[in-house]
Amino acid sequence: MAIASLMGNALMLVLILLDPRLHRPMYFLLSQLSLMDLLLVCTIVPKMAADYLTCNKAISSTGCGLQIFVSLTMGGGEGFLLAAMSYDRYVAVCHPLRYTVLLSRRLCLQMTLASWFLGAADGLMQAAAVLSFAFCSAREIDHLFCEAPMLVRLACADTSVFEYVMYICCVLMLLVPLSLILTSYGLILAAVLQMRSNKARKKACATCSSHLSVVGLFFGAAIFIYMRPKSYRSANHDKVVSTFYTIFTPVLNPLIYSLRNSEVQEALKKWLGKCTNFRCQQT
Numbered sequence: 001m002a003i004a005s006l007m008g009n010a011l012m013l014v015l016i017l018l019d020p021r022l023h024r025p026m027y028f029l030l031s032q033l034s035l036m037d038l039l040l041v042c043t044i045v046p047k048m049a050a051d052y053l054t055c056n057k058a059i060s061s062t063g064c065g066l067q068i069f070v071s072l073t074m075g076g077g078e079g080f081l082l083a084a085m086s087y088d089r090y091v092a093v094c095h096p097l098r099y100t101v102l103l104s105r106r107l108c109l110q111m112t113l114a115s116w117f118l119g120a121a122d123g124l125m126q127a128a129a130v131l132s133f134a135f136c137s138a139r140e141i142d143h144l145f146c147e148a149p150m151l152v153r154l155a156c157a158d159t160s161v162f163e164y165v166m167y168i169c170c171v172l173m174l175l176v177p178l179s180l181i182l183t184s185y186g187l188i189l190a191a192v193l194q195m196r197s198n199k200a201r202k203k204a205c206a207t208c209s210s211h212l213s214v215v216g217l218f219f220g221a222a223i224f225i226y227m228r229p230k231s232y233r234s235a236n237h238d239k240v241v242s243t244f245y246t247i248f249t250p251v252l253n254p255l256i257y258s259l260r261n262s263e264v265q266e267a268l269k270k271w272l273g274k275c276t277n278f279r280c281q282q283t
Contacts (some may be wrong), residue, residue, distance in 0.1 A: 001047040001247050008254035009041075009239035012264075019267040025108040025117075026092070029085045030257060032112050033214075034083070036074045037250035043070040044145050044246045061131060064146035068127040069146065071246070075222060076173045077119025082215055083177035084111040089211055093204045094191045104174040122173055126166060133157050142238055145246070178219055185212070213256050221245040 012034040016022045031214050044067060051057045059067075091102045126148050133155035142151040148166065152159050185208070192204045258264045 001251055002041055002049070005155055005250040006038060006248065007043050008249060008258075009038045012254045012258070015267045015271060017263065019270065025103045025105070026088050028108055028110065029081060029088060033085075034254060036078050037253055039070060040074040040246060041250050043067060047213070048144055059146065065127045065131050065153070067146040068124040068130060068148050068151070070122035071145075072126055073116075073119040075119065076122045077115045077241075077247075078218060079173060079177040079222070080115035081112065082211070082218060083180040083184075084108075084115060085211055086181040086215070087111075087209050090184040090188055093188050093208070094161055101277070111123060118173070118211060120203060122169055126169070129162055129166075133159065133162075145236075147242060150238070174219065176224055181215055181219055195240065210256050214253055217249050218245070220247065238271065240273075 013031055016027045016031040016034075046177065047059065047063070047067070056118075089105055091099050095102055130148050130151050133152070134157055135151075135154050138154045139154060141150050152163060152166075187202065188208060192201055195201050195204065221244050259270065
């Protein structure tokens with residue numbers, strides 16, 4: 001699954017980079033989503049697989065801090081990136097003639113940099129805070145990789161203040177982009193209901209369906225992990241959901257966008273055709 005994720009997201013990056021038809025804000029944002037998924041898989045899965053194959057289930061403090069930082073950076077950044085993509089869908093459906101004005105390259109770059117910065121700030125703060133605690137003699141993490149909520153359980157000190165702050169940060173990092181996404185799609189829905197043409201309605205729904213699928217996968221898993229009350233948490237459930245968003249979601253994202261997007265399909269066919277012609281010329 002990890003190899004499929006790496007290949008799928010790397011292929012999306014290559015297609016968006018090489019095909020001039022995909023040099024648009026929507027696909028630039030999609031390339032950043034693929035890059036975040038690549039970094040998340042590369043940080044989490046190799047160590048997880050090595051631990052399973054070698055039975056050496058130890059990790060250094062630096063490695064643990066890196067996993068916390070990267071997972072939170074990619075998670076937080078992806079949430080705001082999905083919000084930026086929802087704005088792109090809103091402009092494409094509601095203001096198609098002003099698309100290049102309302103979503104310029106400069107604004108697209110600013111939204112992307114803001115997503116990376118906000119995710120990195122949250123990841124750095126939580127990783128530094130978690131590793132500053134004194135841990136008890138039992139340092140076995142009942143999880144597949146280092147994640148902030150799991151490490152807090154091992155701390156000897158009183159972590160109630162940090163848990164409260166972490167909960168507030170997670171609420172902000174999840175609910176703020178989710179609110180922006182819901183606002184964008186509320187405006188899109190209002191515009192779709194006013195359309196008289198069934199063809200235009202179907203086109204608008206097709207434009208948004210891929211993004212909505214990714215939003216549901218991402219925010220469903222993130223809310224389950226970080227926003228549940230402590231009394232309802234189960235280590236086994238957390239493992240399943242963490243595996244879902246670190247391995248399965250990065251596999252599904254490129255599939256969702258490639259299978260439902262005719263422009264990506266055409267770029268892939270063009271690229272495969274060039275590769276086939278090159279091989280025939282070599283032989």
